Amino acid sequence: MANADATARMSATIDVPGATARTWDVLVIGAGPGGAFAAREAARAGLATLLVERSPFPRAKACGGCLNHTAVEALQRAGLGDGLARLGGPAITTVRLLQDGRHSSIPMPPGVAVSRRTLDAMLAAAAIEAGARFLPETTAIIAREPAQAASAGQRLVELSVRGQPAVPVEARIVIAADGLAQTSLRACGEFESVVTANSRIGMGSMAPAGALALPPGTITMAIGRSGYVGVVRVEEGQVHVGAALDPRFIRQCGSPGRSVVRVLEDAGVPVSGAFDSLDWLGTLPLTRRTLRPVGRRVLLVGDTAGYVEPFTGEGMAWALATAGAALPFIQRGLGAWDGLLEREWIATRASLIGRQQRACRMIARTLRAPWAVRLAIGSLAHWPSLAHPVVTRLGAGPHTKTGGT
Numbered sequence: 001m002a003n004a005d006a007t008a009r010m011s012a013t014i015d016v017p018g019a020t021a022r023t024w025d026v027l028v029i030g031a032g033p034g035g036a037f038a039a040r041e042a043a044r045a046g047l048a049t050l051l052v053e054r055s056p057f058p059r060a061k062a063c064g065g066c067l068n069h070t071a072v073e074a075l076q077r078a079g080l081g082d083g084l085a086r087l088g089g090p091a092i093t094t095v096r097l098l099q100d101g102r103h104s105s106i107p108m109p110p111g112v113a114v115s116r117r118t119l120d121a122m123l124a125a126a127a128i129e130a131g132a133r134f135l136p137e138t139t140a141i142i143a144r145e146p147a148q149a150a151s152a153g154q155r156l157v158e159l160s161v162r163g164q165p166a167v168p169v170e171a172r173i174v175i176a177a178d179g180l181a182q183t184s185l186r187a188c189g190e191f192e193s194v195v196t197a198n199s200r201i202g203m204g205s206m207a208p209a210g211a212l213a214l215p216p217g218t219i220t221m222a223i224g225r226s227g228y229v230g231v232v233r234v235e236e237g238q239v240h241v242g243a244a245l246d247p248r249f250i251r252q253c254g255s256p257g258r259s260v261v262r263v264l265e266d267a268g269v270p271v272s273g274a275f276d277s278l279d280w281l282g283t284l285p286l287t288r289r290t291l292r293p294v295g296r297r298v299l300l301v302g303d304t305a306g307y308v309e310p311f312t313g314e315g316m317a318w319a320l321a322t323a324g325a326a327l328p329f330i331q332r333g334l335g336a337w338d339g340l341l342e343r344e345w346i347a348t349r350a351s352l353i354g355r356q357q358r359a360c361r362m363i364a365r366t367l368r369a370p371w372a373v374r375l376a377i378g379s380l381a382h383w384p385s386l387a388h389p390v391v392t393r394l395g396a397g398p399h400t401k402t403g404g405t
């Protein structure tokens, strides 16, 4: 079974001239959990699959690093449970909420804390092992279609490697899984995205083991007036730090590291060591959705189709669920692509994750009211079972339906 070491072989998988020499059944853009999983499933089904990733791989990602119970189950069902276990991420069974020195702990269905560098490498290696070809350090942009292309049996994608002219490659189906920024869609003009006003931005880093004293098996969520910070111990004891913060607050504090420390310490989490010297990764405003997560011969999965602030830590479960649901649509689209397929993809995606995303939007709004957070933490400290309906609702995760054909 694939593991993170297999990523050492990744860069040799294919080069741009090799990639452009043929028409692919499926070209997947982005090797996050959504893209890597979609590529693996397509390759396992015997389809000629190319997975293109902009960054050198493995790479870090701004994230809390918590795979929730639903995501863990999805990987286990797909036969990737052993690969996940080998990464050595600790199990997490509790979420600890803190605000202004008050705290409460809530049991949650068991998940796994794992660094994104390691997890994404394992998933990309699994795609390669299934037969997908991998092209890292290459940016993919879906080409704008001329009007007469409407009946063509493929879609053009431009591939470019730092500073070199873009070259076109053909694919019968394209999966856009390039995350929040949707860089792959910028030339198309057919995917309008709406960003929620005052949306917070994401920040993430990896802190050394001694930077924070954290209870084992627990995600610690420090909630402040300008955002929140989640910290959890991942494999080898390091601490994954993920935050959703008001960009004005980061500017006021002077740096991402200082703003994260301020939220942690105000909430009652002591920090030792300089967070300023860590490498911080940021994101665009987080809460957004693409009005139509499908185009001609293009399916959008994971964050590319829309995302909500990460407080409940479900983004990877959503990415895996939508990626896993794509295969029957890919297989059908290879035969004939039509409006019915597009409508059914929209409906399938909504039935898989629409309910969870609505619940997360509600939680994100509640978190902006300090009195509501105070009330929630106070009540949960006395009656943790009050969280049960929310935890169960969110922990139930994406609807398990994977079809729509």
Ligand SMILES: Cc1cc2nc3c(=O)[nH]c(=O)nc-3n(C[C@H](O)[C@H](O)[C@H](O)COP(=O)(O)OP(=O)(O)OC[C@H]3O[C@@H](n4cnc5c(N)ncnc54)[C@H](O)[C@@H]3O)c2cc1C
Pocket: 029, 030, 031, 032, 033, 034, 035, 052, 053, 054, 055, 061, 062, 063, 064, 065, 066, 067, 068, 138, 139, 140, 141, 177, 178, 179, 180, 182, 183, 184, 202, 203, 204, 242, 243, 244, 283, 286, 301, 302, 303, 304, 307, 310, 313, 314, 315, 316, 317, 319
């Ligand atoms: C602060 C923060 C904390 C979070 N905490 C959690 C958590 O604890 N648990 C959880 O489940 N989720 C969490 N999330 C959400 C989670 O990180 C995302 O939902 C998840 O990564 C989405 O996966 P994806 O595959 O859709 O996209 P991504 O993981 O973003 O992957 C997209 C990939 O596409 C590549 N790419 C981009 N443009 C191109 C291009 N043009 N060509 C080729 N490649 C391209 C990128 O380099 C990247 O590798 C958090 C998010 C943030 C910001």
